[in-house]
Amino acid sequence: MNPWLPTAPCTPRTCAGHDGPTRPRPLAAALLCAGCALVLAGALGAPFVLMLGPTRRERLIRRWARGVVRAFGVRVRITGGQAPDNAPRTAPGTLVVANHISWLDIPLVAAVYPGRMLAKREIAAWPVLGPLATAGGTLFVERDRLRALPTTVREIGAALREGSRVIAFPEGTTRCGRGGGRYGPAVFQAAIDADAEIRPVRISYRIRPPRGTGRGGRASGPACCAPAEPQGPAGAAAFVGDDPLTASLWRVVTAAGLTADIRVLPPIRAGDRPDRRALARFAQTAVANDSANRSAESVHH
Template identity: 85%
Template sequence: MNPWLPAASCTPHDCAGHDGPTRPRLFAAALLCAGCVLVLAGALGAPFALMLGPAPRERLIRRWAYGVVRAFGVRVRITGGRAPDDGTRTAPGTLVVANHISWLDVPLVAAVFPGRMLAKREISAWPVLGPLAAAGGTLFVDRDRLRALPATVREMGAALRGGSRVIAFPEGTTRCGRGGGRYGPAVFQAAIDADAEVRPVRIGYRTRPPRDTERDGRASGAGGSLPAAPDAPAGAAAFVGDDPLTASLWRVVTAVGLTAEIHVLPPIRAADRPDRRALARLVQTAVANDSANRAAESVHH
């Protein structure tokens, strides 16, 4: 591994785990099957989705991505607004950046901001997910070749100038949620080159005690709104270090009350910052300082 590659101190032993209530094994296995089937359906249906117009395709991707998260037994809490539902885009596009905790982050962001993901090139070789990512317009970066980075930045800039929405996780690796890493400045150079808008997003995962959950799995309280989430991050969702994907999948489907929270922060115009490093610091600070005690605009069960 090259020394310039980002690395986190998070490990499966220290960060990834769930010591709260768990689902029965049979129920968890059913959720695991349902989630995998929905992912496979997305891979098989991707060529047909490309034949749709921008608006219906964006709505379909949102519903599919939201469905994937829910199929694995995870509730979704969205605050701070969404992208328009009509599929309209303006040039230049928007660079959506988020902190990175789990493999769940990808469908979670796509449920709010469908767009072209920036991902490591190794994903293109994965079965099922690789073809699905490629069909969805994913931009792949070769993290083992530093010299290839300028070409990736140019590709991102061209996509943004063309009006695309590009989604990136500038920490460069997953972290457990107990503290973020440094945001790499390269992706922000693409936004500056394209005079694009940057949309910071904060992702978090929480679990709720069983007393807050009724028998049908819906949140208790007036209007079905979720109560205030506890401060501790949910290790059940963390996917860090050399953690096997199968182990992470099983933690997610067995954890009772796991809720994915995504908060959309106000946009930042890239051209208003003097350089990419200043822009990266500004966005990182905005995401890190986002309050954990927010009133939910929408909660989906």
């Protein structure tokens, strides 16, 4: 393994788990089948979706992505920012950056900002998800070849200059809430080269308490979590370390009351900071800042 690849202290044993209310196994199994079926439907329908116009295509992708999250039994809450339907696409495009907790993050971001996802090269070989990612214009990164990085930056920059929306998780790996990882500066260099807008978003997961309790769910995201509670609200959603995908899927569908929150933060102009590292630090601070939890201008369920 390349020693320069990002790593996280999170492991399935210490971070991934759920000690809250659970769904009955038959209901969880039904949700698992429904979610997988919707993912498969997206893979089969991708060639036809690409034939649609940009506006109709993005609207359909957003609905499908939100449907995937909901099919797995997870509520979706989107706050802040301007609704994508009212924000016309222009050149250069937008670099969307988010913290990374789970595989759920991918359809969650697509439910707000459909675009060309940045992903590791190995995903292209995955069954079902690989062809779906390829058809969706995913930009694949060879993470273990540093010499390929300049080529990747040029590809991202070219996509942004053409007006594409590129989605990246600059931490480079998933983390369950024990402090956010450092944002890699490479994607921000592409934004500088294209003079593109950067749109940071914050992802968190919480457990919605049963009706009538009167208490808000506990939130978990990039902020540090207490060592005494390693398996916090994000534990059911966390997909970290060598956690098998099947185990993570079952944990999600069995967790009752799991809610995914995504908050859209104010945009950043690439030229507002002197270099890519300063830009990466600024975006990382914006996502990790507790002020991202303030009441929203708009809320969509």
